[in-house]
Structure formats: structure tokens, C-alpha cells
Amino acid sequence: MPGRLEHRVALITGAGSGIGLESALLFASEGASVVLVDVNIDTAEKARKLLVEKHPNAKAVTVKADVSKEEEVKLAVETAVKEFGRLDVMFNNAGIMHPADDNALNTEERIWDLTMNINLKGVWWGCKHAILAMRNNPIDESKGLHKGGSIINTASFVAIMGAATPQLAYTASKGAVLAMTRELAMVHAREGIRINSICPGPLKTPLLMDFLNTDEKKNRRLVHLPMGRFGEAIEVARGALFLASDDSSYVTGTDFKVDGGLSSCYVTPEGEQILPPPSSLV
Template sequence: MHPDDDNALNTEERIWDLTMSVNVKGVWWGCKYAILAMRQNPVDESKGLRAGGSIINTASFVAIMGAATPQLAYTASKGAVLAMTRELAMVHAREGIRLNSICPGPLKTPLLMDFLNTDEKKNRRLVHLPMGRFGEAVEQANAALFLASNDSSYITGTDFKVDGGLTSCYVTPPGEPAFPPPSSLV
């Protein structure tokens, strides 16, 4: 997300174009060449090898719900990633190529924590998170590992939300979080 990304009135065309180029066109290029490579995968049922594969695109929870902190180009680009992933999933399903999108909620990363540099800014977001905390990168990695594995062999075209319940919540529960985030990759 570019720092000059704002609302429809204030976002400059160059910021819009840059965001779309990176976030949408970049994903399209990745899908295009991954699909071509996956079509070359060996097929040998006796060894459990088959053509196809799993493509996992990164979208965002903002592709599903709006926010009062404008970032229009970013939000629109992540919505495009969801739509593109769903369509490609349907087009390539019979080839054994699965495509899914991960929709992360807010993650406790240096980038986000630098942006949320006051308790007021952090609490403005935390109040909306049913789990009462920001996600950890390892939690997104675990979701990607699941989608890449054979355990998800019948999952394609999904918007896989890994957001602590954010996109499903209207009113958050009271109290402190009961469980800390995981400390290592499982």
C-alpha cells in the first residue's frame, strides 16, 4: 500500500496505476507462469504424482469489507485479486490446478506497528478484532501451508479468511484475549 493512497478524490492516477500494476498485474503474471509450469508436472499415479498444483494469492480483509481509513487503490486491487483468483480457479479446476486467496487480517508486522505508532491508533483497530490481538505472520504461513498441501485437495476458488474473526464480527466480545499468539511455526 502506497503512503499516498487515499480516497477517490485525493489519490493521484500515478498511485492508482502503480498499485494496480504491482498488486493486480503482478499476481496475474505469477498465476500465468505458475499455471504454465504446473501443466508440465509429471503424472504417475503409481507414485502418487499427478499434474496440477496449488496457487495461493494474497488478498486482504479489506477486499471483503470497507474501512473509514481510505486506501482506495489498495482495497480495489485486493478485490481484483479475489475475483481473478476465483475465475482462474474455475477455468483450471479440471487440470488439477487449484487457486485460492488468503485474506489476512491486520498482522503484527514492523510496517503496521510503525504506522500504528500510538496506543490510540492501535486501540482503534484492536476494538474490531474479536480475538483481541493482531495476527502473526506464522498464522498466515500456516494457512498457506494448508492450502498448498494435499489436505486441501478439494478446496479451490476460496477467499480463505485468516483474520481473527474480523470480517464475521459486528460487536466484539468483552475481556482480554485468552490465548497468546503462537510462538513458532507448527
């Protein structure tokens, strides 16, 4: 049975680890040719080798890019089109959560600017050049290929509700991603370009664990999680696969929450057991 992304081409930024890596592996398993983009080319290449090891028939290339720089994002998109002839899925996933990001009084301007340049401007560049490429996608009805495509922007639960641990620049950047996604989705809906945000809850990834670097910080997050645990990157990747595929053909302009119920909760009952993730995810 063909995969949900058979004959499709997907570009993923921040593909070297976390959500990006898990999405690259999952998209390849569903038939996609994958462009793995990361600021660290060694990390991206390691991810590509793992992808090919797991899926020997998959096609994948790597591109080094700092998403805050338009020319590098443009080159990554051009590489996808040059290597595979089209771009069907753009997953603007790269981002940072700087350990010096704090509240309005303590966050330095350089941290604010760095965060905005990567988390917000980087998504803008990704959307811009993906839209330009998707407008030119060749049509092949026999393979179910058409003009347009799916753009997925990684936001966060903190774009919807405040964070217990101050991270002003990060929160502001992710809120802006939501607003930008909604507007772009409306502008380009009739071109067959669907644009959605995905809003992960707290995940057990290096990005968040490095930021929540004390038990106190971790526990302040866990108390708000109805499931009693941090999420796994693969769980978000599965949400991204839904948005990337035709399963979500009537979905655009959404903020798709993959947060373990966090955004529907006030505070979980004290003393509840901290549940491990399902064994299928380990």
C-alpha cells in the first residue's frame, strides 16, 4: 500500500534532532523524498545516514542553512526542486530556546533579536520561498501530484497560554508565528497551499531539557500536564504527518495542538502518578 507521502518532496528545517529528525524518519517511511536542513551539517548528515539505514529505498539530501538568513533558506528550497523536481511539504521547524531568555526586565536585546531572527523571521523566509516553489509544482494526476502543497510552522503551547517559566522572546516569537500562519493561510488558500501551525506541549527533547535545567523548572511544567509526563518528539512528528498529507486536505489556518491536554487544563491534581510514555514510543 502506498504511503501517505508517496511521490511527495518534503523539506524539514532543524532536521538534525528532536521533532525535525523524527519527522524526517516518519515522512520517509511514508514515501517522501526528504531534504534535511540544519545549521549543523554534521548533525544533518548523521540524520540522513540514519534515515537511509532505516529506509534503504528512501531518497534524502542534506543542506546546511541558518534559517535567519534568507539566501540560505532560498538555497535549501532550490535544492529540493533541483534534486527532486518539486516541493510538496515545507516544515518550518527550526528554532531556539535560549537559556538567557527570561522576563521583560532581564532578557537582553541581543537574546530577543537572536530569537526573533530564527524563530520568526526564519519561518517567514521558509514560507515565502516554499510558496514560490509550490506555485510551480508540476501536475501529475497519475501520481496524485498537483500544484500547491502543505506548509507546517512549529509554534508552541506558549503561543496560546503563558509559560510558568519566563521565556519572553520565545513566547513572543511563537505567538507571532501563529498570527503569521493564519494570515498566510487565508491569502494563499485558493492556490492550493495549506498553511498550518503545530503547537507542541513540553517535550523530552534536548532543546527543552537544556532550558529546564533544574528539577524545580521541570516540576513547574509537569504540574500542568494532565498526562503527567513530557511528550515525545515522535508524537509531534505524527501530528506533522497528518498536516503534511492529504488526510488534512480541508485543514488550513489552524493551530494544531499536540500538548497532552495542557492547554485545556488549569492545574492537575497534586500527587498524581507521573506516567511513562506508551511502550511503543520508547
